[in-house]
Amino acid sequence: MHSQRVESVRILSPSGMLGAGWDHATIERGIALGADVISLDAGSTDSGPYYLGSATPKTTAKAVARDLRSLLTAASAAGIPVIIGSCGTSGTDSGVDWVAAIAAEVMAEEGLDLKVARIYSEQNATDLKEHLDAGRIHPLPPLGELRAETLESCTHIVGAMGHEPIVEALRAGAQVVLAGRATDTAVAAAYPLMKGMPAGPTWHAAKIVECGGQCTSNPRAGGVLATIDADGFTIEPLDPTVSCTPISVAAHMLYETANPFEMREPAGTLNVRDARYTAVDDRIVRVEGSTFHNADQYTIKLEGARITGYETMSFSAVRDPIVLADIDAWADLMRTMIRQRVGQTLGLADDEYAFDLRLYGHNAVLDDLEPESGPPREVGVMLLVNAPDQATATAVAKVANPLMLHLPTPEMAYLPSFAFASSPAEVERGAAYEFVLNHVVDCASPTSLFRTEMGEKTRA
Structure with missing residues (x-):
């Protein structure tokens, strides 16, 4: 060439x-x-x-x-x-x-x-720690200074x-x-x-x-x-x-x-x-x-991800007009009830797991920036649980299952019924990851962090 x-x-x-x-x-x-x-x-x-x-x-x-x-x-x-x-x-x-x-x-x-x-x-954490110790790695907003433990925690790191x-x-x-x-x-x-x-x-x-x-x-x-x-x-x-x-x-x-x-x-x-x-x-x-x-200085951007825990998801749909009339209050009640039930049933403190409740059809995309007002016609309720292991994440979702199916508002004299999207209602998503590197490394040459091999690579 x-x-x-x-x-x-x-x-x-x-x-x-x-x-x-x-x-x-x-x-x-x-x-x-x-x-x-x-x-x-x-x-x-x-x-x-x-x-x-x-x-x-x-x-x-x-x-x-x-x-x-x-x-x-x-x-x-x-x-x-x-x-x-x-x-x-x-x-x-x-x-x-x-x-x-x-x-x-x-x-x-x-x-x-x-x-x-x-x-x-792909980059080796050990080699990158040498660059870190030499002051050759710098953060990009919004991240701060990089710690060696962060490099070690990544399952994979690449340089762009x-x-x-x-x-x-x-x-x-x-x-x-x-x-x-x-x-x-x-x-x-x-x-x-x-x-x-x-x-x-x-x-x-x-x-x-x-x-x-x-x-x-x-x-x-x-x-x-x-x-x-x-x-x-x-x-x-x-x-x-x-x-x-x-x-x-x-x-x-x-x-x-x-x-x-x-x-x-x-x-x-x-x-x-x-x-x-x-x-x-x-x-x-x-x-x-x-x-x-x-x-003045040639730099390579680093990207790295690590496991944050294990996720289990549950999804139900709400069409009840009484619940939808104040869906935010109902969602706040749901969060409170989940924490109470998990503590009572599994003995878990709030810092031993995490969950996110997303209301699709009501502010799930824009949240507080949503310009439209008024009650939605129907809402998909996604519960996403994160825990240190899969079994715990699924256990939390199972404890929440009756609430995702029947939680009434305080004014209701009956149990409403909602619709799960799947059976079983709990979907184990496996390991969840987060990006933890948004940094650049100063390079002696544009090719020093990369390795090239010629010839075909066949599947193992």
Whole structure:
């Protein structure tokens, strides 16, 4: 894979996530339009800490295989590389190996012979404690200073790589790069940066294409093609019936950013304050004026999750108009009664377990920010119990069972009946996790925290 400078680079981004699916015709159209590389994210922290904490993929293997078949057959025929980041949802080492094994099966079935690079991003707590002791780990808001015990408590820790390990793999001849945890933008920025494209337009284009068609008039219709050159970039949808507009493209800088004008990467900061968004026609948008400022210190963001306990869930539905007339008072009574019954029956103090009562249909989403008023028509009551072990969590939920089924208001002269969503009413959810790392580590080099292996990885 040569890295000589070229006049432009075209990035094909088929979707926001591997396993989400797309119409293969859009991939074919992107290839026909001259795509130089296919880049795709395969993970996120959006779905919570479970996937990192347990190293479990969010997607199913069949969906990943379907998408890989579309990508690998098209890329092989066109002779262009495929780059996939945050494999296995959270980017753990096992997640990279899982995607690599599926890719190996697809290539065997399709008769493809592609050189695969696996980049591992999982971090060792012992090594990180050395960085901590040396003062090289710093907190990001809202977290405070990191303690060594926090590192030790994590079941899995990953570092979000920048583009450099990916470039290194491409230069080593990789045709398929399967990376662990990476910034969404690094996956798309790596190839054009390697080819000498300017950093400002490249990082900005990478941000816009990270979610595929989300920057278009119909996000469900497929991905986009971004063409980066010396002065900026253009972006167009892969579906000919869909459009990009200056507003739809500019708006994506609002997505998952604390500042709509700046975005931090390991190597520095993208600044789009002076960016100009111009409609080339009714489908294509041109962007110029983006800049990138290198940081004095290269940093890698750490993500880590640990077990907080074990959960059991119960869910019932309330339709009784008397209860619903003051559902907040009824919920307060429910909380009081659960604590009393658990103490009487199980002998547990309040600090030996925890529970959350969520009223879906009444403020469960916005809570005190909910602008609507008046009693709801029906409410789903979710009880989520957390305890140090599964048996205790389920015991608490079982003690609450009669209350979730029949708790009356103080004014009621009868027992109301509510409806459980399932039988049995208690659903054991297993270990629950929480994110505990939102820190960066100062790095001696952009690749020092990551390990790359070449060749296929088959399933064990």
